[in-house]
Amino acid sequence: xxxxxxxxxxxxxxxxxxxxxxxxxxxxxxxxxxxxxxxxxxxxxxxxxxxxxxxxxxxxxxxxxxxxxxxxxxxxxxxxxxxxxxxxxxxxxxxxxxxxxxxxxxxxxxxxxxxxxxxxxxxxxxxxxxxxxxxxxxxxxxxxxxxxxxxxxxxxxxxxxxxxxxxxxxxxxxxxxxxxxxxxxxxxxxxxxxxxxxxxxxxxxxxxxxxxxxxxxxxxxxxxxxxxxxxxxxxxxxxxxxxxxxxxxxxxxxxxxxxxxxxxxxxxxxxxxxxxxxxxxxxxxxxxxxxxxxxxxxxxxxxxxxxxxxxxxxxxxxxxxxxxxxxxxxxxxxxxxxxxxxxxxxxxxxxxxxxxxxxxxxxxxxxxxxxxxxxxxxxxxxxxxxxxxxxxxxxxxxxxxxxxxxxxxxxxxxxxxxxxxxxxxxxxxxxxxxxxxxxxxxxxxxxxxxxxxxxxxxxxxxxxxxxxxxxxxxxxxxxxxxxxxxxxxxxxxxxxxxxxxxxxxxxxxxxxxxxxxxxxxxxxxxxxxxxxxxxxxxxxxxxxxxxxxx
Numbered sequence: 001x002x003x004x005x006x007x008x009x010x011x012x013x014x015x016x017x018x019x020x021x022x023x024x025x026x027x028x029x030x031x032x033x034x035x036x037x038x039x040x041x042x043x044x045x046x047x048x049x050x051x052x053x054x055x056x057x058x059x060x061x062x063x064x065x066x067x068x069x070x071x072x073x074x075x076x077x078x079x080x081x082x083x084x085x086x087x088x089x090x091x092x093x094x095x096x097x098x099x100x101x102x103x104x105x106x107x108x109x110x111x112x113x114x115x116x117x118x119x120x121x122x123x124x125x126x127x128x129x130x131x132x133x134x135x136x137x138x139x140x141x142x143x144x145x146x147x148x149x150x151x152x153x154x155x156x157x158x159x160x161x162x163x164x165x166x167x168x169x170x171x172x173x174x175x176x177x178x179x180x181x182x183x184x185x186x187x188x189x190x191x192x193x194x195x196x197x198x199x200x201x202x203x204x205x206x207x208x209x210x211x212x213x214x215x216x217x218x219x220x221x222x223x224x225x226x227x228x229x230x231x232x233x234x235x236x237x238x239x240x241x242x243x244x245x246x247x248x249x250x251x252x253x254x255x256x257x258x259x260x261x262x263x264x265x266x267x268x269x270x271x272x273x274x275x276x277x278x279x280x281x282x283x284x285x286x287x288x289x290x291x292x293x294x295x296x297x298x299x300x301x302x303x304x305x306x307x308x309x310x311x312x313x314x315x316x317x318x319x320x321x322x323x324x325x326x327x328x329x330x331x332x333x334x335x336x337x338x339x340x341x342x343x344x345x346x347x348x349x350x351x352x353x354x355x356x357x358x359x360x361x362x363x364x365x366x367x368x369x370x371x372x373x374x375x376x377x378x379x380x381x382x383x384x385x386x387x388x389x390x391x392x393x394x395x396x397x398x399x400x401x402x403x404x405x406x407x408x409x410x411x412x413x414x415x416x417x418x419x420x421x422x423x424x425x426x427x428x429x430x431x432x433x434x435x436x437x438x439x440x441x442x443x444x445x446x447x448x449x450x451x452x453x454x455x456x457x458x459x460x461x462x463x464x465x466x467x468x469x470x471x472x473x474x475x476x477x478x479x480x481x482x483x484x485x486x487x488x489x490x491x492x493x494x495x496x497x498x499x500x501x502x503x504x505x506x507x508x509x510x511x512x513x514x515x516x517x518x519x520x521x522x523x524x525x526x527x528x529x530x531x532x533x534x535x536x537x538x539x540x541x542x543x544x545x546x547x548x549x550x
Contacts, residue, residue, distance in 0.1 A: 079103055080432045081396050082156045095394055095431060104162055107170025108437035137446045138250040139177050140237030141168060142186040145258050147226035151214040157222065158397065158430040159272040164256055167426070170436035171443060180447055181254070184244060189235035189280065197279045197309060199267045206231060206274050217269040231259055231274035238277040238425055239284040245421050246288045246382055252446045254439075255281075255425040262303030262386045262427050263331065271301065271331060277425050278386045279309045282316055285382040291315060294380035296371060296414060297322070298363070298407075299388020299427040300398035302334030302350065306386065312344040317378045319371055321363060323391075323398065324352030336472050339479065346479025349374060351472050354464045356399035358391070360406030362465030364455045367413050369490060370472055374480055375417055383414055383422040389429030389438040396430055404441035409455055411445040422446070466494065 074087035080097035090099050097103070102110035146161040171177040194203045209215050209223040216222055234257035241253040255277065262278055263271030282293045295310075297303040297320040310316040323329045340348035351366050375383075389407070390398035414422060424442055429435035445451065461469070470487065477483040 077156050079162065081394070081430065082158055082160070083396065084155070094396065095433070097433065103169075103432050103436070104165050105169055106173050107166050107168075108433050108440060109170060109173045136250050137181045137443070138184045138241060138244055138253040139171075139181045139256055139443075140184050140186075140241050140253070141177075141256040142233050142237070144186070144226070145230045145233055147224075148230035148259055149224065150222040151224050159259065159428075161258075162432060163429065163435060164258055164426070166432040166436040167256055167439045170440050174440055174444075176440065176443055176447070181443070182250070184237065184240055184250075184253075186233055187236040187240055188229065188232035189239060189275070193239060193280065193284070194235070194275065196283045197266070197276055198264070202267050202269065206269060217274075218271075221270055221272055221274075223274070227259070227274065234258060234261065234277055235275045235280045238281040238423070241423050242281040242285040242382070242384070243288050245423055246285050246290055251420060252422045253424070254443050254446060255423065256439075257426055260299075260388070260427040261305070261425075262297055262299060262388070263301070263305045265305040265308045270305075272428070273305065276305050276309060278303070278306050278384050281384050281423055281425065282310070282382075285384075286315070290381040292317070292378060292380045293382050293384065294375050294378060294417060295319070295384045295386060296375075297386035297388070297427070298391065298410065299386055299429075300391040300395070300400055301330055301388065301428060302352070303386055303427075304331050304333040307333070307338070307348050307350075310344065311340045311348055312342045314340075314343050314347050317347050317349070317375065317380065319349040319351070319374070321351040321366055321371075321391075322353065323356060323358075323400065324350075325355060336468075336475050339475065346476070349472070349476055351468060353400075353468055357401055358462065358465055359393075359401035360403055360409070361459050362461040362468075363391075363402060363406055364409060364413075365459050365461040365465060366469050366472075367410055368455070368457070368459070369469055369486055370476070370483075372413060373483065373486065374476065375414075377480060377482065380418045381421070383418045385411070385414065385422065385424045386427045387424045387439075387442065388427035389435040390427075392429060392431065392434035392438050394431045394434045397428075402438075404437045405451060405453070407438045408441040408445050408451045409453075411442045412451050413455075415445065 075084055076087060076099060077084055078092035078095060078097055078099075079101050080103055081092060081095040083092055083094040085092055085094075085099075091097065092099070141164070145164065149161050150157040168177070171181075177183075191203060191207075205217070206223075206228050208228075210225050210228045212223075212225060214222060214224045234255070237257050238255050238261075241250070241255055244250045245253055257277060259272055259274050261273045261276045261280075264273035264276040269275075278295055278297070282295060285293055293316045295306060295316060295318045297306060297318070299320075300323050302322040302324065303318075303320055307318055307320070310318050320334055322334050324334055327335065334350045334352050336350055336352055338348055338350050339345055349370065351370060353362070387407075389395070391400040391402045392398065392407070393401045393403055411424070424446065426439070429438070470490065473483050473487040473490070477487060
């Protein structure tokens with residue numbers, strides 16, 4: 001781990017060198033397997049190595065230096081997505097957010113295009129309160145987690161304090177929190193509790209960062225002197241929320257915390273994550289009587305840390321839906337054939353999307369045919385959602401197309417499991433408007449509101465989404481035999497649908513041809529035929545004359 005002493009202020013201005021990365025706690029990864037470094041060093045990678053080129057801070061910084069040295073144009077960074085823009089632009093060229101956006105004050109209810117509030121029709125949080133259940137929803141949030149931020153870089157880090165500020169502003173403006181939800185008191189997790197999840201060396205490494213002005217576990221996983229406290233608070237909230245829900249003091253909860261946690265493994269911090277919040281919550285729930293825990297991770301990146309922690313444990317079912325792109329999307333783990341080891345075989349279920357652009361239909365299709373059938377058979381006592389919102393539409397890293405309505409549907413579909421005992425934990429998500437509107441939609445479901453549109457049983461995913469679901473069903477049917485019938489049913493249904501579609505296309509093609517012919521004027525037909533006939537007759541006569549002459 002590269003660290004800079006708090007008293008060495010001259011070092012603060014130096015750029016971090018990848019050669020100074022931590023070697024002891026990150027020995028399991030290639031030196032450049034990080035979210036941001038993959039983007040910065042893309043040109044150094046072969047096609048077979050991990051590539052995540054959605055955000056390129058190195059390019060941005062180099063351009064920034066050139067323009068600043070010339071003095072030709074000033075720059076501003078978008079509050080919503082962190083992308084750099086020239087001063088003559090009033091809106092972000094990437095996400096179209098207004099330069100002086102009020103998103104940190106009013107959350108997703110701020111207008112995207114001007115100062116002030118958005119029209120209600122512009123907000124993609126479509127819910128209706130057709131049913132309201134009388135129970136309490138608790139939230140974990142503390143201002144001290146805002147003190148965890150990257151120091152000494154000109155380009156804002158995507159994992160920044162503004163993320164939870166925008167969400168809290170959205171919840172506040174919607175009258176949800178404070179108001180309909182209750183705040184749980186903050187507490188820093190103890191070392192004894194961390195020892196149940198992480199190796200002692202890793203715990204000490206995170207703890208030691210409080211002595212340094214800023215430091216790095218990997219080139220994209222930064223810390224400052226407040227980061228260890230923020231990470232312990234986040235873990236403490238997740239532990240206490242899980243216990244409150246399991247003991248009946250609360251019905252469900254939302255952990256509005258950072259830094260995120262699902263990449264943090266037993267021995268290493270990585271991918272913006274220091275402590276694994278979901279794993280800590282699972283262990284806490286088990287300590288008060290939960291025998292079986294379900295963890296659903298819909299962050300766009302695979303939760304390699306969570307899978308590693310529980311891959312031998314059949315009391316925890318880990319299900320992840322994430323971009324994989326055949327192993328080139330960060331962190332490269334989470335293939336469909338990663339099913340757990342030893343007694344835990346079959347209790348790691350990975351749904352690895354083959355490309356970006358997957359949206360609501362793909363996720364709902366996977367929920368209907370993989371997540372809910374397996375989870376229902378597993379019958380968990382407690383459900384944890386690692387809720388990264390970086391698969392949301394507009395996210396600069398995920399490049400997928402899930403809407404707030406999609407997240408609301410997924411949350412609602414999980415509500416009937418474990419008698420509604422569910423904890424949603426914030427993971428990733430880097431477009432402030434996307435994550436705040438998605439978080440509002442999810443918390444509304446926790447409060448008892450029902451998504452307006454019920455998903456159809458005949459929902460149509462993309463073809464790539466269909467391929468992924470079928471691949472997972474085939475692999476997981478070895479451990480969950482009832483999935484074989486579902487695999488055959490979907491395959492037959494899709495074969496019939498494809499045949500019907502081809503038949504419809506053929507009929508349409510014939511009708512189109514007939515229509516084209518019927519549109520040809522009758523006089524044109526006869527005139528054309530007459531011309532051809534006359535020309536043929538002339539040629540025939542010429543030939544006869546030529547022959548008779550000789």
